[in-house]
Amino acid sequence: MYDPTRLAALVAVSEAGSITRAAERLGYTVPALSQQLAKLEREAGAALLVRHHRGARLTGAGELLLARARRVLDEMELARHELAQLVGLGGGRLRVATFTTAGIHLLPPALTAFRRAHPDVELTVTGHEPPLGVAAVAAGDADVALTHTYEPAELPAPPASVTLEPVLVEELVLVTAPGHALTAGTGRLPLAELAGQPLISMAPAHPARQGVEAALARAGAAPAVLVETPDYALVCAMVSAGLGAAVVPEMVARTAATPVGFRPLEPGELRRTIWVCRRTDESSPAADTFRALLRGTFGRSAT
Known part of the structure; x- marks a missing residue:
């Protein structure tokens, strides 16, 4: 059985175009991510990647596994969403921080789906241009935040108390x-x-x-x-x-x-990579469900 973490690594490399950029996005070191990919190749019994001077591309076997990997990861996100629903989101609140572009083009469909499923949760949306949204989550002023980074650029290390997950590249x-x-x-x-x-x-x-x-x-x-x-x-x-x-x-x-x-x-x-930020050591049914909706709608997309 394939390890979902390794499948996510393959998806990340396919989107980023290189192991180095994928490692940055996933928060791994390059050797650690390379080790995960090597294990996945052993499990698959085939070469999945071809390294070249500009990065890496998928082989035919890699492309085949990539399609299945995306389905598996989508199903896992859906399962997380459905399990969160079982908790019973009959109240509480969800505080979302966002920057302008994401607030206009990414948030509305996810918030609409969330409100439709959980009408009793109080929603608050505040504007925070990056990296202020990350700081708001770290300070406990927001439950989740949308932020972004650009390439090429020095990617700032987030506070230890928060975790960044890629939503859209x-x-x-x-x-x-x-x-x-x-x-x-x-x-x-x-x-x-x-x-x-x-x-x-x-x-x-x-x-x-x-x-x-x-x-x-x-x-x-x-x-x-x-x-x-x-x-x-x-x-x-x-x-x-x-x-x-x-x-x-x-x-x-x-x-x-x-x-x-x-x-x-x-x-x-x-x-540009758009990320959803959450606190590492805390979770709530509302925040977890919203993140699942957001990633299920826009996750693992790339131009």
Whole structure:
């Protein structure tokens, strides 16, 4: 029988594209994760991964097992949800902290499903731009929080009292005014094509974005406008007005309130991971059920 922890490791590597990035997301060291994958390969009796200079990819056997692994993990999440329901969520409260993008695009369907199943639980939603949501959970001011990290970047270690679980991994894409030549083409646009292009930059107020901005600077993109507030709607509005191009999460590009063109970038290593944060040593039926709903809806997705 396959160990679910090892199956989750295989899923993480398939999404992250490398053992190193998967280890960071799962909170493992690279040797520890490699050991789990090696054990899974012995259990499967086949090579599941091929290492290469940019990371790792799944073999045919790995792809076959990946599909089954996702089903197993989904069923386990569903079981956790159903068991939480048996506890009888007839009252109590659920305090959710979120940042703006997740609050608009991820929370509503999960909260709707939660309210439908547990109408007597008091719901509170507060806005906390990362990493403030993690601090709110650590301080006991929130039961769960949605937060994010960017790649490439130094991933800050969370407090020992909290645990982060990945919900959604998405690529960052280029957005421009509609009809711009950079987004008119097909396929991925090499970062080098941004050389000399005016860029709407979010580096000054976003430590998490500094790795992304540094990659763009190395490609020769020229900062034209600096945005110091964590507001992608504002960025997209300025892009739409022709003030410059920007690199934003794909979710933002697809749901922009103002018209923009967008295009994926090569090599596709600029990413954002959205995490759900909880206290490590505490749990509640409401928080556990909500996390199961959230991950069941959006978990293990990748662009």
